Amino acid sequence: MRFKIIQFVFLVITITGYSQQDSQFTQYMYNTININPAYAASRGVMTVFTLHRAQWVGLEGSPSTSIVSLSTPIKGSNIGLGVSLVNDQIGPSDENKFETDISYTIRATEKFKVSFGLKASISFLNVNFSKLDQFNQGDFAFEDNIQNNFSPNVGAGLYLYSEKSYFGVSVPNILKTTYYNKYADAGSVSTATRRPHLYIMAGKVFELGGDVKLKPSILTKLIDGAPLQIDISGNVLFGEVFTLGLAYRLKAAVSAMAGFQVSDSWFIGYGYDMSTNDISNYSYGTHEVFLRFELFKRHSKIASPRFF
Numbered sequence: 001m002r003f004k005i006i007q008f009v010f011l012v013i014t015i016t017g018y019s020q021q022d023s024q025f026t027q028y029m030y031n032t033i034n035i036n037p038a039y040a041a042s043r044g045v046m047t048v049f050t051l052h053r054a055q056w057v058g059l060e061g062s063p064s065t066s067i068v069s070l071s072t073p074i075k076g077s078n079i080g081l082g083v084s085l086v087n088d089q090i091g092p093s094d095e096n097k098f099e100t101d102i103s104y105t106i107r108a109t110e111k112f113k114v115s116f117g118l119k120a121s122i123s124f125l126n127v128n129f130s131k132l133d134q135f136n137q138g139d140f141a142f143e144d145n146i147q148n149n150f151s152p153n154v155g156a157g158l159y160l161y162s163e164k165s166y167f168g169v170s171v172p173n174i175l176k177t178t179y180y181n182k183y184a185d186a187g188s189v190s191t192a193t194r195r196p197h198l199y200i201m202a203g204k205v206f207e208l209g210g211d212v213k214l215k216p217s218i219l220t221k222l223i224d225g226a227p228l229q230i231d232i233s234g235n236v237l238f239g240e241v242f243t244l245g246l247a248y249r250l251k252a253a254v255s256a257m258a259g260f261q262v263s264d265s266w267f268i269g270y271g272y273d274m275s276t277n278d279i280s281n282y283s284y285g286t287h288e289v290f291l292r293f294e295l296f297k298r299h300s301k302i303a304s305p306r307f308f
Contacts, residue, residue: 022172022197023065023088025053026247026255026271026288028231029217029308033071033082035199036170037101038117038159041080043294046072051290056275056283061091071101078105080115097123111162119155119172124148151177151194164205166308171196198222205307213237215307233257237307243269252277253286267292
């Protein structure tokens with residue numbers, strides 16, 4: 001049984017080589033900086049964000065993602081800075097990425113600001129083939145593990161926003177990079193190529209009355225050689241404190257989300273995905289939890305936190 005599951009996960013890894021390769025998040029609306037560098041410091045305060053996503057729980061070797069990020073505006077300027085550490089694990093692979101972001105914001109109209117962002121990143125990929133149950137013990141493609149395979153990249157984004165709406169477009173990894181190509185001259189197919197991902201997002205806040213707000217949002221992902229991917233979500237904020245939401249990922253999953261504004265600085269959130277494809281036969285769903293901490297200065301404390 002273990003052999004079948006490992007083979008299944010390795011098949012998933014191969015398939016995702018031609019589809020979604022960047023880290024995937026259900027609660028992307030709170031984690032925008034990782035897919036759009038122009039979001040850096042758009043909230044106007046220093047923000048620390050941590051997230052852990054356990055995908056397809058119960059399936060051996062399933063994906064797991066952990067993130068720690070910090071962004072801050074530079075006082076007296078239009079510049080924002082951000083840094084992130086990202087760890088992705090799936091099957092025998094473990095990738096660590098360090099990202100830096102810089103944004104520049106100008107006022108476009110009386111209500112809207114527009115921010116331009118650049119991202120630079122480096123990643124280190126490790127693959128431990130001994131974690132696989134190998135059918136052919138003499139296969140030269142698995143004789144050596146991959147250790148700290150280095151890969152740099154750059155990205156860019158644009159973010160247009162007001163107090164109640166936003167629109168963004170970004171490509172966080174512009175360069176097409178090959179992670180592993182040791183036996184290319186011998187005709188081996190043991191390669192992993194990261195393709196550029198184009199993200200387009202939009203959202204708007206509606207006042208429903210009685211201190212209740214509704215925020216529908218959409219995220220579209222375009223990858224060369226892969227089907228269009230769309231995430232549609234709706235969150236309802238009650239009294240600036242409690243948030244409930246539902247989401248649908250096209251032909252992949254339905255999700256439930258909840259968030260709680262513990263204090264002016266602390267916000268916690270949880271999301272659960274239930275797969276709508278064949279993976280549901282092998283897993284118990286996906287769990288995602290995050291914590292956001294914002295450092296307010298007493299004289300500039302935000303009385304009504306923005307909904308995105």
